[in-house]
Amino acid sequence: MIEVQGLAKTFGQFTAVDGVSFEVREGETFAMLGPNGSGKSTILKSIAGLQRPTNGSITIGGMDALKTSLAARKLISYLPQRVGFHDCLTAHEVLEFYCRLRKLPISRIDQVVHGSEFNFNGFSEKRVSELSGGMKQKLGLAIACLADAPVLLLDEPTVSLDPAGAIAFRKFLKTLKEKGKTIVFTSHVLADVEMLADRVAVLVDGKLTAVLPIEELRQQIADKDRSLEEIYLEYASAA
Amino acid sequence: MELSSILPIARRELIVAIRNKWTVIFAFVFGSLVLAISYFGTITAGEIGFQGFNRTTASLLSLVLYLIPLVSLMMGTQSFLRNEGEDEMLFSQPVSRSEILTGKLLGLFAAMTTATFIGFGVGGVVIATQTDAEGFLGYPVFVLLSLFLTLVFLSLSMLAAIISQRRTKAFGLALLLWFFFVILYDLLVLGGSLLLKERSANYFIFASLFGNPVDIVRVAGLLSMKGGEVFGAAGASLLKFLGGYGQAIAALVVGLIFWTAVPILASFRLLRDQDI
Numbered sequence: 001m002i003e004v005q006g007l008a009k010t011f012g013q014f015t016a017v018d019g020v021s022f023e024v025r026e027g028e029t030f031a032m033l034g035p036n037g038s039g040k041s042t043i044l045k046s047i048a049g050l051q052r053p054t055n056g057s058i059t060i061g062g063m064d065a066l067k068t069s070l071a072a073r074k075l076i077s078y079l080p081q082r083v084g085f086h087d088c089l090t091a092h093e094v095l096e097f098y099c100r101l102r103k104l105p106i107s108r109i110d111q112v113v114h115g116s117e118f119n120f121n122g123f124s125e126k127r128v129s130e131l132s133g134g135m136k137q138k139l140g141l142a143i144a145c146l147a148d149a150p151v152l153l154l155d156e157p158t159v160s161l162d163p164a165g166a167i168a169f170r171k172f173l174k175t176l177k178e179k180g181k182t183i184v185f186t187s188h189v190l191a192d193v194e195m196l197a198d199r200v201a202v203l204v205d206g207k208l209t210a211v212l213p214i215e216e217l218r219q220q221i222a223d224k225d226r227s228l229e230e231i232y233l234e235y236a237s238a239a
Numbered sequence: 240m241e242l243s244s245i246l247p248i249a250r251r252e253l254i255v256a257i258r259n260k261w262t263v264i265f266a267f268v269f270g271s272l273v274l275a276i277s278y279f280g281t282i283t284a285g286e287i288g289f290q291g292f293n294r295t296t297a298s299l300l301s302l303v304l305y306l307i308p309l310v311s312l313m314m315g316t317q318s319f320l321r322n323e324g325e326d327e328m329l330f331s332q333p334v335s336r337s338e339i340l341t342g343k344l345l346g347l348f349a350a351m352t353t354a355t356f357i358g359f360g361v362g363g364v365v366i367a368t369q370t371d372a373e374g375f376l377g378y379p380v381f382v383l384l385s386l387f388l389t390l391v392f393l394s395l396s397m398l399a400a401i402i403s404q405r406r407t408k409a410f411g412l413a414l415l416l417w418f419f420f421v422i423l424y425d426l427l428v429l430g431g432s433l434l435l436k437e438r439s440a441n442y443f444i445f446a447s448l449f450g451n452p453v454d455i456v457r458v459a460g461l462l463s464m465k466g467g468e469v470f471g472a473a474g475a476s477l478l479k480f481l482g483g484y485g486q487a488i489a490a491l492v493v494g495l496i497f498w499t500a501v502p503i504l505a506s507f508r509l510l511r512d513q514d515i
Contacts, residue, residue, distance in 0.1 A: 048331040050515040070333050078331035084324025086251070088258035100247035101332050143328065153331075 001026040001151060001182045002047060007056035009042050009206075016042045018206040019056070026150075029173075029183040031193045033232055034203035040186035041081060043203075044155050047184070048078040060151060077147050081155040081186075083140035087129035091139050094128065098143045112145050133160040141169070145176075152176065154185035158192055170195050190228045194218075202235045210235050244334045245342040252318065252346020253353075261314060262354045269358025272302060277366050289366055293374030293464070296381045300460045303385050304453050308392045308421055311351065312413040315396025318347055320409055321515075330515045337507040344393055344503070351389045355382060377464040384456050384463075387495050391452040394502040401506045401513070424451045445477060449490075452498040459491040 002024040009017040017039040024030040032040040045051040047058055049069045058065040065072040085094045095109045113124055123135050131139065137160040144152060157173075158166040166189070173196055177183060187193055193200055193214075200217060202210045220231050256262050277295040279287065319340075329339060359382050367375065395416055403409035428447040432440040448454050458477075462484065481487040 045327070045515070048327075050327055050330055052512065052514060070335060073331065073333040076331070078328070080324055080327035080331075082324040083328060084322050086255045086325070088255055089251070093254070097247055097251050098328075098332070100250075101244065101329075101334055103243060140324075140328065 001028070001061060002184065003057075003059045004043070004047070005057045007043060007046060007058065008054045009039070009046060009051060010054045015206050017046070017053075020203070020206070020208045021056075022201055022208060022211055024182060024184055026182055027177075027180045028198045029177050029185075029196050031197035031200045032184070032186045032203060033188075033190075033193060033200055034186075035236060037205075038203040039206040040203055041155050042206075044078070044153050044184065044186055048076060048153050049073050050078075074147075075149055076151040076153055077144040077149040078153040079140050079144045079155065079157055081159060083136050085128045085136065085139065088127065090125055090127050091131065091135075091142075092124040094139060095124070095142060095146065098146055102147045104146060108146055112142050134162055134165050137161055138165070141172075150180075151182045151184070154183065156186055156188065158187070158189055166192075190232065194228055202232065204236050240335065240338050240341060244338045245345065248334075248339055248342025249346035249349060252343050253349045256314070256318075256347060256350030257353075262350045265310060265351065265354035266357035266361075268306075269355060270361045271358075272306075273299060273359055273362025274365060276302070277362070277369075289369035291370045291373050292363075292366060292378045295366060296374065296377050296464055297461075300381060300384075300457065300464075303381075303388070304457055305421055307385055307388045308453060309417050311389045311392035312396045312399070312417055313410075314351070315344075315347055315393040316400050316409050316413045318343055319397045319400035320406055321400075321404060326515050336510045340397060340503070340506055340510065344397060347393050348386075348390055351393070352386055355385055355389070359385070374464070380463045381460060384460050387492075387499075388452065388456045391495060391498045391502075394499050394506075397506045398502040398509075401509050404513075420451050420453045425454070445480060448477075449494045449497075452495060455491050455494045455498070459488060459495075462487060462491075 004023070005021050007017055007020045008015070016037075020039070020043060022030075032043065034040050042051060046053050047060070047065065049065060049072065053066070060072040061075045063072045063075075089097075092109065095113070096106055099106055099108055109124075123131060123139065126135075128136065128139075137157070141157070144154070154173075158169055161169055170192060173183065177196065183196070185192070185196070194217075197214050199211060199213050201208055202212075217228065217231060220226070221228055224231070273295065276298045277289050280290050280294060280298055281287070330336065359378075363378055363382075396413055399412040399416060400409045403412050424447075428444060431447075432444050435443055448458060478484060478487050481490050
């Protein structure tokens with residue numbers, strides 16, 4: 001579904017991503033793990049068409065995401081790490097705006113807010129200025145779900161959520177996964193990775209150091225009697 | 240570009256401008272200006288009371304040439320500046336970057352147009368009820384020119400925000416643009432003309448008119464209100480050079496279209512290669 005080949009991104013002298021290649025299969029949940037500044041968000045932003053790679057290619061659903069970016073972006077929904085909306089709008093108005101932008105019927109809002117497994121209720125008539133960080137993140141997720149796009153790109157999706165919200169969010173992502181969505185997410189929260197991911201990419205200093213099926217990671221945890229954190233740190237320090 | 244992508248963005252921008260009270264504030268400022276200038280305009284002559292459209296419009300024009308560029312630059316820069324979380328979500332949608340910019344520009348222009356119509360409209364109605372209708376036709380032309388000036392400076396604010404990217408730098412550049420076009424430019428042109436011989440100086444001044452949208456609006460306003468005679472010999476030569484009153488107005492309008500289009504196209508080009 002997504003193919004990244006030799007992706008590189010530099011900002012002046014700083015190399016954020018250095019020749020990264022990987023493939024995400026249709027219906028797969030692919031996690032990107034790595035310390036701060038390892039290039040996870042830059043890769044996700046490049047796939048979402050927000051950043052222009054210095055080198056390399058990205059295809060989404062067989063389309064060149066750099067040359068036919070509008071068509072490719074129809075296949076994706078992106079949730080940034082920090083969402084932001086105009087404070088004077090209500091959550092419902094924000095959802096309406098994105099519905100119109102995606103040329104979706106306004107009735108789609110009800111389907112997402114009231115009809116999904118995730119509890120989006122309770123915020124739709126509130127102004128954005130009245131929403132907490134977690135509620136804004138939920139609003140961002142609701143927007144990402146509006147288009148029912150086959151690919152979801154999520155940058156640190158549970159970072160602003162409280163523990164209950166994070167658990168509910170993971171469950172919700174599982175339902176999306178069961179519906180056949182292709183999900184790519186970055187995370188520092190290893191519980192997210194362990195629960196959701198089919199495969200895990202470990203990034204260090206902009207380089208891809210390993211791509212492992214989650215079963216292999218679980219096996220290593222069992223064999224070596226170590227935690228996922230310890231296994232992850234081993235890969236990170238080996239780079 | 241698709242209208243169905245541009246309109247939701249324009250609509251949202253308009254709603255935000257109205258909710259943030261900018262539109263109401265500017266409508267109030269514009270309306271107060273019209274009424275104050277009309278009522279107190281002849282206070283130095285020891286008179287007080289509403290003046291007709293001719294004098295009010297001429298006095299308003301001078302003030303509007305300072306005020307509208309400043310207001311448009313500030314409002315535009317604020318809106319076109321990056322808002323990290325918001326822009327990432329917006330620019331990842333299947334909408335082109337030029338559609339996003341066009342939508343924002345149209346929304347801001349609609350907000351400013353609303354403020355202009357309300358402010359100058361209410362003022363105009365009060366003057367019409369208090370004085371005779373002489374010179375009334377010049378008033379809508381003045382409002383139209385004010386809107387053109389708004390559009391030019393909103394386009395320039397878009398370019399300033401895209402070039403600068405950072406808040407402080409963008410507002411600094413916007414203020415610099417205001418200072419250059421509203422204050423400095425005419426001084427530079429006058430200084431430059433002193434260095435030239437009379438004939439060359441005339442051509443220089445004439446050509447320099449098109450280098451500043453504020454001057455274009457000033458000249459178009461005076462021409463439409465009072466005709467070429469207001470400029471004396473310089474006005475006569477301007478009309479002669481351009482082939483008459485109609486052609487002069489057309490040339491000035493083309494100049495304003497140029498000053499609107501160039502910053503917009505430059506912004507499209509620059510944003511295309513920028514990272515969000």
